[in-house]
Amino acid sequence: MFQVWLVHAETQYQITITQPEHHLADIEMRFVAERAGPLQLKLPAWRSGKYQIMDLASGVRLFRATDSNNQQLTFDKIEKSIWELQVHTPGVITIKYQIYANELAQRTRHIDDSHAYINASAYLMYTDQTRHQPVSVQLKVPTAWRSTSGMQRGENPHQFLAADYDVLADSPIETGIHQFYNFEADGRSYEVVIWGEGNYDPKQMVTDLQKLVAQAPTIWQGYPYQHYLFIIHATHGARGATEHLNSTVIQRERFSFGSREHYLQFLSTAAHELIHTWNVKAYRPSELVPYDYLQPNYSKLLWISEGSTSYFQNQLLLRAGLMTHAEFYADLAKRLDKFDRLPGAHVQSVAQSSFDNWISLNGDHADNFSVNIYSEGYLVSWLLDHYLLSHSGLKASYRDIHRQLYQRFGKTTAFTAKDVQSIAQELTGKSLLPWWQQQVDSPPKVDSDKRLAAAGLERVVVKEQQAWLGLTGEFKNGSDKISKVERNSPAWKGGVTIDDEIVALNQLQLKASLLDRMKDFKPGQTIELSLFREGRLQHKKVVLGALPAKPSQISPVAKPTTAQRKFHQAWLGVELEKAKFSR
Structure with a gap:
């Protein structure tokens, strides 16, 4: 329930789930207009973690606005995501509209008779003034539903508080009928919320997530959160995941947890999103600070945000004992097989791919004339890791780059390419610029045999x-x-x-x-x-x-040298296993 008065410089929202079977909710927003004149209400055109313009405003209908005297305010929709009001008298403004929420796969908004997933970017409007104000969100949901979020709880179980709209937009709310689990690790609290039935083992999930989060200190010193929330959707026709300030939503087909291969995919995704809590949330490319919710934030460093996150995800699983050496090597071999026959690898750099990520790359353009910030970003991260290890005498690795990025930019958030290059030079005593121009600003050149050999590994391509x-x-x-x-x-x-x-x-x-x-x-x-x-x-x-006829295989060499063993240990943080057979 709204307060009868508004604290100065505070925005209040209420989301009422009215007809869940028809995916409908009523939104009410109250704030103080400080001056008369035109006032623009905005809904983001994209959400964080999805670097593409989306049609989030498509779900808004029945928009209306009143002033403190309950008088209707005239308005005009001047852009697909902007409603402009004419405010006659400063004071409390009330905005009301209906939201249609039947989009699950993009992880923006979804309402049915069992739950609601609420990413504020797709539900709640803001003004340039209210974007920086404290906010409260009150939910009115069916009696049996339970609500959770990475945000601070308010006065009741269905109310949440945030420092400003940016925190709200990066802290999704999951409300409905779920399975709930929680645990603690290293002085932090964690919550696991599962919506939907499937062939998963929730207790095993929680046990393995505990092992996963315990590996974060192997990269960073300190945490950007005190509480972390895993939202898991076991559903149909939707898959993927999105990182947020201190939470993630992971979607998988409901029967895609049973096999070892599928379960490892889930754990890799969970690791990827956890890493994002540092890499892209605590620190991110300067071009993404602040978010421009209506226009693209172009950056040539998204390969670090996504590719480096992909690079670290299985390393955490390997260190935690959740993935075997053979499984880690098989994933790397699969990536190299794909790269070897990728036409776009000879055309585009990861820097340009980062910039062009706002373009939807489909059909013949994808792969044929472009690279991917995830997969090729992974390989360039591997090349940079090898560079750092080789030029520092194994004293520094790519983990040190990210550790320093968090220490230096964990509060200011924004970093640049020059910051990364400067840290690398401090760690190695050599300028990174020539390497950067060759591997980041140009199509990458991956000499996998040389880099694998340094760590006592070899890749074998089957003759058949x-x-x-x-x-x-x-x-x-x-x-x-x-x-x-x-x-x-x-x-x-x-x-x-x-x-x-x-x-x-x-x-x-x-x-x-x-x-x-x-x-x-x-x-x-x-x-x-x-x-x-x-x-x-x-x-x-x-x-x-x-x-x-079969994927290539990566395995330890028959007789690794001491130098190779040390390199492997410095690279992955685990010892090199013995070869299972000699050649």
């Missing part, structure tokens, strides 16, 4: 080969609809392109996925693909290429 087309498709209703064709692959050279519908192979109707049919052919053979392109039947001759 299989037929390769170089395309991705979805077999449905007797045709393979092509979603991607690798540049310079056999399919590319044969004239196959995106959106082609392949219906026959060698004049025989396609009865199974084209990729499955490749098992019947050998590299070097010529095949004929019959396809529909914009409704016109065409035939394409394709000479099949070759790819290794």
Whole structure:
């Protein structure tokens, strides 16, 4: 319930879940307008952790505004996310509107009869004045629901308080019917909230998350939080995760927890989001400070924000004993296999990929002409780690870069490329600029054999080969609809392109996925693909290429040297295991 009066410079919100089965909520916002004249109410056009413009304002309807005399205020919508009022008399302004919340996969807003996920960026408006004011959020929800957030609790279980709108926008609320667990580690409290049924073991989850959070001091000294919240959605048709100030939301298909492979994916995601609490929340590229909620915050350092986080995630699991050496090496080998055949790796740098991340990269543009801030950001982070270890005599690693970033910018938040380069020079005594120009500002050059050998590892590519087309498709209703064709692959050279519908192979109707049919052919053979392109039947001759039949393998060398063992220990924080067989 709102207070009958407003403390000066305070914003109050109330979210009432009115028709959960229809995904509807009523929003009420109260604040003090300090002066008469035009006043703009804004809803963000994107949310933190998703560096793309979104249509968050699409859920707003029935907007209205009144003054302290309960008189209707005229308004005009001047931009898709801005409502401009005409305030006649300073005083309390009340804003009311309805929100339609049926978007779960982007982790913005979702309401149904069992829960509501509330990312304030997609629910609650602000003004330039109220953005910097203390805020309170009161929920009115069904009786059986329980509410939780990384924000401070207010006077009742469904009220939360934040220092300002920026904290509110980065502290999602989960309310509904859930499983709740909590634990403590290193003087911090943790809460695990699970919505939805699935084949997960909640007790095992909590046990493993305890082991995970205990590894944070291996990178940073100190914490940016006293309390941390894991929100887990076990659902259908939604997957992914988003980091927030002192919480995360992780979404997975409800039956994707059972196998070892799938469970490791969950743990890797949890590690990734936990790391973000430092890397991108406690310190982030200066171009992202402050967030411009209506326009892109362009930066060439998102590869550090995301790629370096991906680089550290499995290291934490390895140190915690949650991932084996073999599993860690297999993940690295998979990344190297992908990079080796990535056409975009010869075209784009991670710096440019960071800047262009606000562009939706789909179809033939993705991978063919670009790299990814996550996967290639991981590899550049590995290269930088190797550089630091090699030029410091194993006295400094990439962990030291992030430890220093947190110590120096944990309060001011913003850092620059020059700050990273300066720290590296302090750690090694050498200028990082030449390396940066070669590996960050230019397409990266990954000499994996050299870097693996330094740590007593070797990568083996199997000799057995299989037929390769170089395309991705979805077999449905007797045709393979092509979603991607690798540049310079056999399919590319044969004239196959995106959106082609392949219906026959060698004049025989396609009865199974084209990729499955490749098992019947050998590299070097010529095949004929019959396809529909914009409704016109065409035939394409394709000479099949070759790819290794199995992923490459990374394993310890038979007789590692002392130097190699020391490098491995300094790199990953664990000893190099003995080779399981000699070659």
